[in-house]
Amino acid sequence: MVVLAKGELEQIALPAAVQKAAPPLADVPEVDLGGGACRADAARAVVAACEGHGFFKVTGHGVPAGLLARVEAAAAAFFEMAQPEKEAAAAAAAAAAPGSPFGYGSKRIGCNGDLGWVEYLLLGVAAAAAAPLPAHGEASPSPSYGSFRDILNEYVVAVRAMMWEVLKLMAEGLGLKEKDALVRLVSHEESDSVLRVNHYPPHHELKQQGHGRLTGFGEHTDPQIISVLRSNDTSGLEISLRDGSWASVSPDRKSFFVNVGDVLQVLTNGRFRSVRHRVMVSSPRPRVSVIFFAGPPPRERLAPLPWLVAEDGGRRRYREFTWREYKASAYRTKLAENRLCHFETE
Ligand code: GA4
Numbered sequence: 001m002v003v004l005a006k007g008e009l010e011q012i013a014l015p016a017a018v019q020k021a022a023p024p025l026a027d028v029p030e031v032d033l034g035g036g037a038c039r040a041d042a043a044r045a046v047v048a049a050c051e052g053h054g055f056f057k058v059t060g061h062g063v064p065a066g067l068l069a070r071v072e073a074a075a076a077a078f079f080e081m082a083q084p085e086k087e088a089a090a091a092a093a094a095a096a097a098p099g100s101p102f103g104y105g106s107k108r109i110g111c112n113g114d115l116g117w118v119e120y121l122l123l124g125v126a127a128a129a130a131a132p133l134p135a136h137g138e139a140s141p142s143p144s145y146g147s148f149r150d151i152l153n154e155y156v157v158a159v160r161a162m163m164w165e166v167l168k169l170m171a172e173g174l175g176l177k178e179k180d181a182l183v184r185l186v187s188h189e190e191s192d193s194v195l196r197v198n199h200y201p202p203h204h205e206l207k208q209q210g211h212g213r214l215t216g217f218g219e220h221t222d223p224q225i226i227s228v229l230r231s232n233d234t235s236g237l238e239i240s241l242r243d244g245s246w247a248s249v250s251p252d253r254k255s256f257f258v259n260v261g262d263v264l265q266v267l268t269n270g271r272f273r274s275v276r277h278r279v280m281v282s283s284p285r286p287r288v289s290v291i292f293f294a295g296p297p298p299r300e301r302l303a304p305l306p307w308l309v310a311e312d313g314g315r316r317r318y319r320e321f322t323w324r325e326y327k328a329s330a331y332r333t334k335l336a337e338n339r340l341c342h343f344e345t346e
């Protein structure tokens with residue numbers, strides 16, 4: 001990890017007044033996909049969680065524990081490599097999509113000056129091939145990156161299947177006539193999804209200087225439809241509650257955590273909540289998380305679903321826009337900004 005300049009330290013290290021750790025979230029909503037509950041109950045639980053925190057835990061997901069362990073080990077090995085090696089290894093991902101944020105990054109998040117105590121790998125996911133870029137089989141600059149990419153491909157296939165199941169349950173719980181209305185958006189061959197692997201290194205030296213808690217990834221909402229996160233056993237994730245306070249989410253490496261994204265808030269006419277969240281770094285152990293952000297095709301026209309507008313007494317809370325338009329607007333914002341306000345009808 002690169003040494004921080006003074007201005008950067010001020011942005012990442014919190015002032016003493018906000019050093020206090022957030023209390024744990026007491027009622028993490030849980031959805032068991034393993035058939036423990038009847039389907040209608042699971043669908044109701046998904047909807048209630050999306051309306052409440054906009055966040056829930058998924059158990060009984062069917063993604064093999066062995067695959068999760070391999071992803072975790074490969075990610076740790078990747079981030080242990082020397083800086084130039086990491087940059088070179090991931091350069092192919094950036095070259096495959098020029099002008100995109102893809103590739104390896106350290107501290108800098110997006111392109112509008114956001115900083116965090118994090119290094120990451122950001123990869124585009126080709127929906128048709130279910131493969132992060134660059135596609136499987138291409139020459140890789142290092143054998144270790146090549147095998148990491150293969151493991152991530154396997155992970156994407158498994159997580160997508162689980163995510164589709166969650167989206168089907170959502171559609172059922174919302175009473176949509178078209179049961180695959182949401183799955184369709186993320187499974188199209190042009191669907192624009194992203195895989196992010198984050199590594200939050202421990203910060204022994206800064207801790208000794210009195211900076212107990214650092215901002216790993218600053219507060220924000222995710223722009224896409226849903227995000228599916230899995231982390232190792234290190235804490236750090238916090239979500240914002242409706243009263244504006246923050247609650248920490250206890251890590252659970254056996255489960256996944258699902259976030260409602262901005263587009264899903266729009267599709268549901270504001271019924272589901274795109275949850276504001278952040279990652280704070282205070283643990284002596286590194287945190288590693290992998291997040292799959294499922295987005296629609298760039299040309300897709302997005303607007304509140306008619307059924308949900310009707311249920312809301314005909315009030316349409318957002319205007320229609322394309323995902324390309326939304327993304328362009330999002331990339332002009334800083335992380336913490338409210339990106340949906342530009343698309344509200346009143
Ligand atoms: C937040 C969710 C995903 O990590 C991400 C991020 C993206 C980036 O890191 O390039 C953004 C951020 C995220 C929202 C606003 C813009 C874009 C950084 C930023 C300041 C990959 C995404 O899709 O949006």
